[in-house]
Amino acid sequence: MIMLENLIGGLSLILTWQNLLAITAGSTLGLIVGTIPGLSATMAVALLLPLTFDMEFVTGIMLMVGAYKGGIFGGSILAILLKTPGSPASACTVFDGYPLTRQGKAVKALKMAKYSSVTADIFSDIVLISCAAPLAAIALRFGPPEIAMLIFFSLTIVAGVAGDSIIKGLISGVLGILLATIGLDPIIAVRRFTFDVPNLDSGLSLVPLLIGLFVLSEVFVQLGNKKNGADEFTIPKARKPEDNRVSWQEFKPTLKTIFRGSFIGTAIGIIPGIGTGIASFMSYGQAKRSSREPDKFGKGSLEGIAASEAGNSSVVGATFIPLLALGIPGDIITAIIMGAFMIQGLIPGPMLFAEHASLIYAIFIGFFICDIVYFILGAIFMKYAGLLSHVPRSVMFPIVWIFCVIGTFSLRTSFFDIGVMFAFGIVGYYLQKLGFALAPLLIAFILTPIGESAFRQTLLMSDGNLWIFLSRPISVVFLLMTFITVIGIVRSYRKTRLR
Amino acid sequence: MKLKSNKTKEIAICLSLILFSLFVIFYLSPFHIEAEKAEILALSPRLFPELASWLIAFLSTVLILITILEDERNRHPKKTFNTFAEEMTVLAASAISIFFIVSFILLGFIPATFVSLVLLNLTQGKLGIIKNLGISMITTLSVYLFFHYVMEVFFPVGELLK
Numbered sequence: 001m002i003m004l005e006n007l008i009g010g011l012s013l014i015l016t017w018q019n020l021l022a023i024t025a026g027s028t029l030g031l032i033v034g035t036i037p038g039l040s041a042t043m044a045v046a047l048l049l050p051l052t053f054d055m056e057f058v059t060g061i062m063l064m065v066g067a068y069k070g071g072i073f074g075g076s077i078l079a080i081l082l083k084t085p086g087s088p089a090s091a092c093t094v095f096d097g098y099p100l101t102r103q104g105k106a107v108k109a110l111k112m113a114k115y116s117s118v119t120a121d122i123f124s125d126i127v128l129i130s131c132a133a134p135l136a137a138i139a140l141r142f143g144p145p146e147i148a149m150l151i152f153f154s155l156t157i158v159a160g161v162a163g164d165s166i167i168k169g170l171i172s173g174v175l176g177i178l179l180a181t182i183g184l185d186p187i188i189a190v191r192r193f194t195f196d197v198p199n200l201d202s203g204l205s206l207v208p209l210l211i212g213l214f215v216l217s218e219v220f221v222q223l224g225n226k227k228n229g230a231d232e233f234t235i236p237k238a239r240k241p242e243d244n245r246v247s248w249q250e251f252k253p254t255l256k257t258i259f260r261g262s263f264i265g266t267a268i269g270i271i272p273g274i275g276t277g278i279a280s281f282m283s284y285g286q287a288k289r290s291s292r293e294p295d296k297f298g299k300g301s302l303e304g305i306a307a308s309e310a311g312n313s314s315v316v317g318a319t320f321i322p323l324l325a326l327g328i329p330g331d332i333i334t335a336i337i338m339g340a341f342m343i344q345g346l347i348p349g350p351m352l353f354a355e356h357a358s359l360i361y362a363i364f365i366g367f368f369i370c371d372i373v374y375f376i377l378g379a380i381f382m383k384y385a386g387l388l389s390h391v392p393r394s395v396m397f398p399i400v401w402i403f404c405v406i407g408t409f410s411l412r413t414s415f416f417d418i419g420v421m422f423a424f425g426i427v428g429y430y431l432q433k434l435g436f437a438l439a440p441l442l443i444a445f446i447l448t449p450i451g452e453s454a455f456r457q458t459l460l461m462s463d464g465n466l467w468i469f470l471s472r473p474i475s476v477v478f479l480l481m482t483f484i485t486v487i488g489i490v491r492s493y494r495k496t497r498l499r
Numbered sequence: 500m501k502l503k504s505n506k507t508k509e510i511a512i513c514l515s516l517i518l519f520s521l522f523v524i525f526y527l528s529p530f531h532i533e534a535e536k537a538e539i540l541a542l543s544p545r546l547f548p549e550l551a552s553w554l555i556a557f558l559s560t561v562l563i564l565i566t567i568l569e570d571e572r573n574r575h576p577k578k579t580f581n582t583f584a585e586e587m588t589v590l591a592a593s594a595i596s597i598f599f600i601v602s603f604i605l606l607g608f609i610p611a612t613f614v615s616l617v618l619l620n621l622t623q624g625k626l627g628i629i630k631n632l633g634i635s636m637i638t639t640l641s642v643y644l645f646f647h648y649v650m651e652v653f654f655p656v657g658e659l660l661k
Contacts, residue, residue: 167562178551185544190533224585398619410652422596
């Protein structure tokens with residue numbers, strides 16, 4: 001009864017033209033910003049924060065939530081069309097989205113991305129509404145041993161995206177670990193490989209590395225690829241009408257993957273500080289391992305797109321679970337949104353549920369409205385993203401080049417970051433040419449800082465005794481999952497080799 | 500012949516990686532990590548870098564062995580290495596990237612971007628000079644206006660123009 005009252009109260013608060021306009025504006029900005037390589041949903045939400053100061057509380061929050069959701073989906077559009085992920089969250093979508101584009105199935109890939117994103121978003125919103133408090137309480141029980149084992153398990157994903165050579169993929173992953181150790185040591189704060197360069201004290205920044213490896217290296221490949229002769233940047237046209245749609249027969253088998261990805265993304269989103277990039281890679285790795293057609297992954301699998309998009313989109317709702325239930329931001333974006341709460345004089349946490357329940361329910365309902373709005377806006381965006389196909393190649397890639405530069409620069413207004421991006425563009429180009437997959441490097445680079453801190457904190461807790469990992473039930477579960485996954489990988493690798 | 504050449508290149512790459520990892524373990528780690536030897540393993544900031552380097556050395560050795568032992572006939576010839584023309588274009592693009600950073604610092608965003616875009620288009624050799632200048636100018640100004648006024652990303656004035 002109380003919940004019904006709160007729902008009605010929430011509905012009356014959210015259903016105003018100002019809120020609907022805020023959601024539309026936020027989603028539009030998120031889609032635009034997310035589409036530009038290097039600019040992320042974080043930047044869109046941060047840019048909107050000052051605008052919310054004079055707005056009604058729910059309107060301001062909805063503006064930011066719209067930008068968050070739109071930004072995550074926007075990042076996938078160019079990942080599919082141009083192999084240029086707008087953010088780490090959509091890096092995984094490239095693996096199957098871009099091959100589909102080259103096969104003349106760009107619209108099919110975009111639609112699959114949209115359907116899986118929206119489905120996963122709705123899934124995580126439902127989880128947010130129904131399980132906010134109890135789930136956050138479980139996640140808060142994760143100590144360093146559990147986090148270390150979670151990351152250890154996540155690193156098995158590297159084998160799933162290793163490309164043609166598993167050994168080369170592993171080397172690429174270990175290079176990622178090594179690169180992640182540059183900067184201040186996470187435990188005793190001494191400098192590692194900084195060479196007296198102050199900019200390296202905080203380590204290599206993720207955005208320049210990501211843009212350099214995934215976007216700029218591709219620009220170099222395209223600039224160097226003169227053999228085709230054709231100047232126009234061509235998104236191959238669909239050969240049949242079926243290539244422009246996702247039929248129910250195609251969508252139905254991916255539902256299992258979408259729900260698995262949504263579950264993984266939601267679980268990752270609840271744990272503070274892990275983020276969308278890891279969720280999409282984990283979801284992709286699991287989908288590949290349990291797929292009936294794992295060989296199709298990386299060559300244009302709809303299941304692959306569904307897994308990646310479900311993984312990254314479902315994080316969004318879930319990151320609000322620790323924020324709203326316990327006042328702990330799940331990631332950078334929710335930390336910014338927490339700032340908006342506090343500026344309005346509201347402290348997120350259990351007391352907010354007790355004192356302003358209708359406000360919370362208004363936000364919950366707003367999440368669903370956001371899903372509908374960006375489903376519609378996404379369709380419009382996808383239509384105009386197709387215009388990119390008419391831009392000549394010689395114009396397109398220099399423009400992408402300049403967006404890479406600005407995207408990197410705007411992050412911290414640092415010339416050093418631009419240098420890092422160019423350096424990794426060249427490194428990425430040659431690694432690709434030498435047959436080393438880039439995804440393992442990125443995954444390991446993202447996971448290592450969290451994993452290293454947690455692993456070493458655990459060893460400190462146990463005076464260097466590794467048995468501590470076997471004394472904690474959750475950690476044992478992750479260790480067993482890692483063991484089973486490694487066996488599975490070895491077996492499937494041997495099968496592939498025999499074939 | 501082509502396969503043998505690829506095999507030699509693979510071994511050369513692996514040997515370079517082994518040398519690199521040994522360089523990290525025996526030079527970079529002792530001299531570029533500011534730490535005394537830790538009593539507890541977890542306190543050593545060298546734990547992860549050295550572990551990673553040993554892993555690179557080990558995996559590269561495994562790859563060399565696989566490459567040597569693998570039957571030539573089972574190897575799939577891959578188009579992994581570049582033609583001279585591709586290589587030159589990529590080198591030119593890299594040089595333009597370095598030029599861009601220097602000119603961005605010295606001259607500011609608009610001149611640096613405009614000149615770099617003109618040069619990048621020249622490496623493609625697909626646009627006529629007028630079209631090249633026009634497109635580069637329009638791109639530079641549109642990007643500048645969008646970022647300056649919409650995204651509120653303010654580009655610094657070049658050192659020489661201050």
